[in-house]
Amino acid sequence: MNIKVSFIFILAILLPTFLLAWFGLLAVQSEKAVVEKNMTQKYKAMADIVESQMKDALSRAPDEILTDNFSLDLLLSEQAAIFRDEVAIFDRKGRPLQGAVRNLKEAVYTKPLKQLPYTIAVYERYPLILEQLEKRQKGLVLYILLIVFSAVSILAGGFYSLYALAREWRFAQIKSEFVSHLSHDLRRPLTSIRMFSEMLKDGYVLTEEKKREYYKIISNESDKLTHLANNVLDFSRIERGRIRYNFQPEDIGKLVKETVERFKAYRTEEARPIILDMEACPLVTIDAHAITQALMNLLSNAAKYSPADKEIRVSLKNYKREVAVEVADQGTGIPSSEQEKIFQKFYRVPRAEVNSIEGSGLGLTLVKYAVEAHKGKVLVESEEGRGSKFSIVLPVG
Ligand SMILES: Nc1ncnc2c1ncn2[C@@H]1O[C@H](COP(=O)(O)OP(=O)(O)OP(=O)(O)O)[C@@H](O)[C@H]1O
Ligand SMILES: [Mg+2]
Numbered sequence: 001m002n003i004k005v006s007f008i009f010i011l012a013i014l015l016p017t018f019l020l021a022w023f024g025l026l027a028v029q030s031e032k033a034v035v036e037k038n039m040t041q042k043y044k045a046m047a048d049i050v051e052s053q054m055k056d057a058l059s060r061a062p063d064e065i066l067t068d069n070f071s072l073d074l075l076l077s078e079q080a081a082i083f084r085d086e087v088a089i090f091d092r093k094g095r096p097l098q099g100a101v102r103n104l105k106e107a108v109y110t111k112p113l114k115q116l117p118y119t120i121a122v123y124e125r126y127p128l129i130l131e132q133l134e135k136r137q138k139g140l141v142l143y144i145l146l147i148v149f150s151a152v153s154i155l156a157g158g159f160y161s162l163y164a165l166a167r168e169w170r171f172a173q174i175k176s177e178f179v180s181h182l183s184h185d186l187r188r189p190l191t192s193i194r195m196f197s198e199m200l201k202d203g204y205v206l207t208e209e210k211k212r213e214y215y216k217i218i219s220n221e222s223d224k225l226t227h228l229a230n231n232v233l234d235f236s237r238i239e240r241g242r243i244r245y246n247f248q249p250e251d252i253g254k255l256v257k258e259t260v261e262r263f264k265a266y267r268t269e270e271a272r273p274i275i276l277d278m279e280a281c282p283l284v285t286i287d288a289h290a291i292t293q294a295l296m297n298l299l300s301n302a303a304k305y306s307p308a309d310k311e312i313r314v315s316l317k318n319y320k321r322e323v324a325v326e327v328a329d330q331g332t333g334i335p336s337s338e339q340e341k342i343f344q345k346f347y348r349v350p351r352a353e354v355n356s357i358e359g360s361g362l363g364l365t366l367v368k369y370a371v372e373a374h375k376g377k378v379l380v381e382s383e384e385g386r387g388s389k390f391s392i393v394l395p396v397g
Contacts (some may be wrong), residue, residue: 004171017151021144043109043122051081052330067271092117174346182326189221231362245287252284263299277315290370297363306331334382342369
């Protein structure tokens with residue numbers, strides 16, 4: 001996807017979310033600070049009133065009261081009583097002069113009485129405002145989480161839609177390219193079949209040798225058409241979910257040999273050696289038609305993407321629980337960055353010679369689909385300029 005679009009998209013959703021959340025938090029915090037400041041002033045004023053009243057009472061008290069601790073405590077408690085249940089007096093050891101303090105929460109403001117061995121503690125009996133503010137702050141955090149969650153969902157949804165749209169566009173483009181490729185791929189063999197058959201029919205070819213050569217061209221071109229038609233038919237069946245497999249225990253060694261023979265018969269004009277290297281294998285439950293088609297596709301690729309005189313090695317390996325059919329060529333190879341992509345439908349490695357080699361980019365997609373329907377896997381090992389080895393690994397039993 002376009003990086004600029006993604007960036008604007010992220011900015012358009014995340015920036016307002018972030019600003020909204022930030023302003024919200026700031027508002028609650030400043031409100032809390034104002035309330036706390038007002039309350040502290042109120043408590044200070046209360047403490048000042050009590051303190052001045054105490055001094056006043058002490059200055060007026062007879063001397064014997066001042067030397068009697070019990071009477072002194074009583075006198076001070078009385079002064080604190082004007083703010084009953086809100087102000088408490090503690091002695092130097094931290095003991096309350098009244099009993100009620102036990103029920104109150106922690107003091108919100110304490111002030112030592114300078115000339116006296118006592119402390120005034122002020123309690124907020126109704127700390128509702130702060131509690132509410134704290135609740136509001138918690139609510140705000142939840143609200144922010146919700147906004148972030150929605151933003152992330154919107155982003156994910158948006159990205160997915162854009163991604164799906166981009167993919168659809170790409171597929172639409174690929175499909176139209178496919179149709180034009182297909183008509184091109186169909187026209188080429190059809191034209192030569194028509195041309196050579198007309199020459200034969202009209203008696204322009206006189207020697208037996210030339211006739212044989214032209215019949216061979218016609219036969220090769222019709223094989224190409226068969227290959228193309230088979231792939232396109234299988235592909236459309238897969239696309240419509242109409243493909244059915246007929247699994248039967250099969251002699252895989254026989255199937256490999258017969259397929260290679262059929263393949264050689266198609267390509268009699270090539271001097272290419274096809275080496276068979278077969279290990280004995282047990283019967284494998286497969287759909288013979290699908291595996292033959294898959295092997296045909298691998299052979300056709302090995303031949304298409306390697307020079308006409310380089311050997312192709314076909315091996316059958318017995319790994320006891322699995323069997324592997326391997327097709328190795330000494331051709332162009334596939335860069336490692338392309339090795340996953342080649343299994344995607346219509347994908348062809350973008351190389352200079354791609355247009356001169358016939359193909360629709362369907363062969364390996366069909367191979368992978370058919371092999372995976374057998375609960376097997378397709379492996380590829382390849383090195384550019386050295387060759388490729390494709391393996392169809394099938395479970396035994
Ligand atoms: N043995 C190979 N050596 C080098 N490149 C290969 C080989 N096999 C496949 N490729 C690359 O992978 C691409 C996809 O292969 P695939 O068989 O799916 O399509 P195709 O051969 O182009 O067309 P089709 O098989 O439909 O006629 C090929 O176009 C080619 O670039
Ligand atoms: Mg192919």
